[in-house]
Amino acid sequence: MQGASESDIGALKAWLEREQKLEALRTGGGLEIQERAGTEDGRGSPMGAGLEIVLVLIGAAAPKLFDEVFEQVKSGVRAWRENRRSVECGEPPEVEVAPDGDGR
Numbered sequence: 001m002q003g004a005s006e007s008d009i010g011a012l013k014a015w016l017e018r019e020q021k022l023e024a025l026r027t028g029g030g031l032e033i034q035e036r037a038g039t040e041d042g043r044g045s046p047m048g049a050g051l052e053i054v055l056v057l058i059g060a061a062a063p064k065l066f067d068e069v070f071e072q073v074k075s076g077v078r079a080w081r082e083n084r085r086s087v088e089c090g091e092p093p094e095v096e097v098a099p100d101g102d103g104r
Helices: 008-018 020-027 062-087
Strands: 033-036 052-058
Touching: 008 020, 008 033, 008 052, 008 062, 020 033, 020 062, 052 062
Parallel strands: none
Antiparallel strands: 033 052
């Protein structure tokens, strides 16, 4: 998230945790949503505050759920950006939603 503050990162993480499908997976133990230090080695893009949000699918069904979760995250990020645009001044940070490695 380029140009993001720590509050932007926390707000986006909280938003994703409340997305219905992601919340169901998270409460069922099949998904973790974490903040971690941003990567700068080309495998991911660093967020402005030096943090990134990482989603980790857990369990045997994880490969089958990947595409569904990936689309849900992209949709959630778009919704968060629209919401932030309506409640705060200025443009929201740019967000890249990308799998780490091959995404599986």
